[in-house]
Amino acid sequence: MSKVVRQIGFDEGAYEAREKENVVVGGEIIRHRLSSRIIHWAVGVTFFVCLVTGLPVWTPVFGWMGALVGGLSVCRIIHPIAGLAFAAASLAMAVQWWDEMKMTKEERGWVGPKLLEYLRDAANHEKIGKYNGGQKVYFYTSKLGALGLLVSGVVLWYPTSFPQWIREVAIVLHNVTFIMFAVSLVFHIYLASVAEPGTLNSMTRGTVSKAWARIHHPKWYRELMGLEEPKR
Numbered sequence: 001m002s003k004v005v006r007q008i009g010f011d012e013g014a015y016e017a018r019e020k021e022n023v024v025v026g027g028e029i030i031r032h033r034l035s036s037r038i039i040h041w042a043v044g045v046t047f048f049v050c051l052v053t054g055l056p057v058w059t060p061v062f063g064w065m066g067a068l069v070g071g072l073s074v075c076r077i078i079h080p081i082a083g084l085a086f087a088a089a090s091l092a093m094a095v096q097w098w099d100e101m102k103m104t105k106e107e108r109g110w111v112g113p114k115l116l117e118y119l120r121d122a123a124n125h126e127k128i129g130k131y132n133g134g135q136k137v138y139f140y141t142s143k144l145g146a147l148g149l150l151v152s153g154v155v156l157w158y159p160t161s162f163p164q165w166i167r168e169v170a171i172v173l174h175n176v177t178f179i180m181f182a183v184s185l186v187f188h189i190y191l192a193s194v195a196e197p198g199t200l201n202s203m204t205r206g207t208v209s210k211a212w213a214r215i216h217h218p219k220w221y222r223e224l225m226g227l228e229e230p231k232r
Contacts, residue, residue: 011205012025012026014205014206014207016030018033018034018206019033019034020033021033021036021206022130022220022224023224024210024224024225025207027209027210028207028208028209028210029207029208029209029210029213029221029224030206030207031130031202031206031207031208031213032202032203032206033206034206035096036096036097037203037204037206039089039092039093039096040093040203041203042085042089042092043086043089043090043093046082046085046086046089047086047181047185049078049082049085049086050079050082050083050086051182052065052068052069053065053066053069053074053075053076053078053079053082054075054079054178056072056075057072057075057076057079058175080153080157083149083150083153084150086146086149087146087147087149087150090142090143090146091146093143094143097139100130100131101131101135101136101139101140102136103133103136104127104129106127106133107132107133107136125218126218126219127219128216128217128218128219128220129217129219129220129223130217130220131217132216132217138184138188141184142181142184145177145180145181145184146181148173148174148177149174149177149178149181151170151173152169152170152171152173152174152177153170153174155167155170156170156171156174196212196216198212199212199216210225
């Protein structure tokens with residue numbers, strides 16, 4: 001890259017993050033390539049649309065939200081379509097990130113009583129790779145939740161095609177899954193912004209600082225810096 005290009009403000013990290021990840025560029029590390037970030041935000045945006053169009057139908061308390069998109073009748077049209085888009089984006093995310101989300105032997109402690117212990121010591125856990133056990137648990141549960149919303153949503157979309165007991169189960173499943181998904185999303189946003197400053201940057205421009213990687217994901221940092229051989 002020429003010196004002239006650099007002098008006019010060329011952002012090498014953001015440029016490289018279009019197609020690459022797990023690469024060190026200057027004082028930054030590319031964490032998420034452009035396609036990963038697009039899929040991530042597609043999941044977020046479609047869920048938000050589902051939220052805005054679903055809550056007014058769910059309860060009159062959120063009826064004011066319906067006015068934002070043209071009323072309840074419009075909500076009932078948009079909601080299932082947005083739900084399908086959300087399911088498609090979630091599937092794309094599962095396919096793209098599946099290999100990186102495989103649980104290691106050390107991370108299995110995140111599933112069970114040791115969860116709080118790991119959470120308290122997460123920043124100092126030397127064995128944390130690119131994703132910690134909590135992030136992987138969230139990945140699997142969110143994809144399972146997306147499946148639950150899709151299956152129950154199809155039943156509610158075509159209620160006359162199913163027996164009454166299936167409709168009743170679908171209503172409970174849709175409501176409970178949505179509530180759990182929404183609550184977990186609040187924590188996800190909190191952890192990605194206030195709790196760990198610098199994390200959100202990885203989903204906007206695709207990079208994180210070396211200091212951030214060294215503190216929050218030390219094993220991944222050591223591998224990228226050549227201080228440790230990646231586990232095959």
